[in-house]
Amino acid sequence: MSKRKIAVVITARPSYSRVKTVLQAIQKHPDLELQLIVAASALLDRYGSAVNYMLQDGFEIAAKVFNVLEGENLTAAAKTTGIGILELSTVFENLKPDIVVTVADRFETMATAIAASYMNIPLAHIQGGEVTGNIDEKVRHAITKLSDYHFTASESARERVIKLGENPDFVFNTGCPSIDIAAEVLKNPELGFNPYEKYGGVGEQPDLTNGYVVVMQHPVTTEYQDSRKHIHETLNILPHIKLPVLWFWPNVDAGADGTSAGIRSFREHHDLTHVHFFKNMTGDDFLRLLKNSKCLIGNSSVGIRECAFLGVPVVNIGSRQNKRDRGYNVIDVTYDTDEILQAVNQQINKKTIESSNVYGGGNAGAVIANLLATVPLQFHKTINY
Numbered sequence: 001m002s003k004r005k006i007a008v009v010i011t012a013r014p015s016y017s018r019v020k021t022v023l024q025a026i027q028k029h030p031d032l033e034l035q036l037i038v039a040a041s042a043l044l045d046r047y048g049s050a051v052n053y054m055l056q057d058g059f060e061i062a063a064k065v066f067n068v069l070e071g072e073n074l075t076a077a078a079k080t081t082g083i084g085i086l087e088l089s090t091v092f093e094n095l096k097p098d099i100v101v102t103v104a105d106r107f108e109t110m111a112t113a114i115a116a117s118y119m120n121i122p123l124a125h126i127q128g129g130e131v132t133g134n135i136d137e138k139v140r141h142a143i144t145k146l147s148d149y150h151f152t153a154s155e156s157a158r159e160r161v162i163k164l165g166e167n168p169d170f171v172f173n174t175g176c177p178s179i180d181i182a183a184e185v186l187k188n189p190e191l192g193f194n195p196y197e198k199y200g201g202v203g204e205q206p207d208l209t210n211g212y213v214v215v216m217q218h219p220v221t222t223e224y225q226d227s228r229k230h231i232h233e234t235l236n237i238l239p240h241i242k243l244p245v246l247w248f249w250p251n252v253d254a255g256a257d258g259t260s261a262g263i264r265s266f267r268e269h270h271d272l273t274h275v276h277f278f279k280n281m282t283g284d285d286f287l288r289l290l291k292n293s294k295c296l297i298g299n300s301s302v303g304i305r306e307c308a309f310l311g312v313p314v315v316n317i318g319s320r321q322n323k324r325d326r327g328y329n330v331i332d333v334t335y336d337t338d339e340i341l342q343a344v345n346q347q348i349n350k351k352t353i354e355s356s357n358v359y360g361g362g363n364a365g366a367v368i369a370n371l372l373a374t375v376p377l378q379f380h381k382t383i384n385y
Contacts (some may be wrong), residue, residue: 003033006372007062007097009088011040011108012251013050017283019103021180021365024060031373035095038064039084040108046279053282061258062148063091069106072257078106084111092119098141099124099372102147105132105140112344120379124149124372127176129157129164131323136221149375151368152306153359170375175360176369178283182306183362185287193245195289201278203267206244213241213348214290216248217298219255220320225283226361227255227333231262234297235315236265236342237336238275243294245275251260292367295338303330308356313347315340327356 004028010016026034036059041063042050054061067083069076071326086088092100100116102109104127116123125147126243131137144164152158161171196205206212217234219227238245250259281285281289287306290296295313296303299321308327316332317340331343333375 001031001032003031004098004373004377005033005035005096006097006099006101007037007092008101008103010042010054010103011035011084011112012042012049012106013280014056014251015103015106016042016050017175017181017286019101019365020283021177022101022126022368025365025369026372027059029369032369034058035058035092035097037060037063037065037088037095039088039360040068040080044068044341046309050280053280056282060354062095065091065112072255074221077221081111084108085115088112088115089119090284092116092121092372097121098133099149099375101372102127102143103127105130105136105143107139109143110139110293113143115317116145117379120251122149122377122379123147124151126151126174126368127153127157129159129161130154130325131160131172132319132321146383148378151370151371153364156325167381172367172371174371175364176305177360177364177368178302178306179309179360180362180365181283182287182309184312185284185291187290189288191288191292193282193285193288195278195285196276198285199267199278199281201276203276204273205276206274208244210243211294211348212244212246213295213297213344214246214248214293216250216300216302217259217317218250218300218320219259220299220318221255223319226257226335228262229260231259232266233337234340235262235266237341239270240256240341241274243274243348246289247275247277248291249277249279257276257323261335293346297344305359309360309362310359311353312357313350313353315343315347317359325358327354327358329353329356341379354378 026032038051065087069079101124104111126143130151150171151174158173200233250256297315304324314330332341333343
């Protein structure tokens, strides 16, 4: 019997760390053949060249899709999605996968879902059913309705996908594959590398021996016009934090130009000898960095998912992760400097935080690969509402 060809489309830096263990499990599975397609910002140096980490990890790239339109605004996002549909349709026609896998909720993933659906290729969606209250939620639920198989990261997400009318027989709570990496990190949690030497970056190199905090704040697409104002509320806490600050650059979402401009302007007018800026890190190195930090500040889903499992204190700012399931590690705040600073001081003084398995226990990659090998191949819906 020939192997099933599984095309996994990676469109952004975070998506790779989300599904790395799925890619590994597909590669090892005797009945599966991995077709890795890298597209959009995952190919661009300004967002960390995630494709380089895939190559370093031993993955072969079946196809590359350059489809990001410059602008970092809503029009550019819509046009980037359109270009993605055009280009991915050609890639799917050439590769002829048995199943296409799309990840999460970024705007580029809509292109994957539409192209596969119109070409009658069975579509599997990882991390559907979650709610956040912004444009990502629309995209996520739309992809759910286009998908044939659903690999959710939590039980409440599974229940929500079923409420959306999907057949329960094809909705699986697999847990989040990124928790697989977090579980490996917990086996050997020491930092074990010098982030400045290994990843370069920009700015001073403060001593991390006595602790540090990490910042990762992205623009919110439904509030993109306020992204510069939002990031300034966070930047304003820097003079009041005595610990070293490791700050990670935002992703390609609409409003990223405002976020980036705000950071650059603040950097030019303030003494930031305790701050260092990074573009990217491998998933396991980033999680080790978080595990050894005093606190994560910002609005990245890593604070909600992996940090819940790792027991890392998080100050979650604004609406980007509005309604996602929480562990025991998060304090939610608004875009207000005083409120953010108060929450940071509260979090960095915590001794321990209980780990949470709300997003799984660390075996999602293998579970998903086994399901991809055994689910019936179908691209039609059975009515469940």
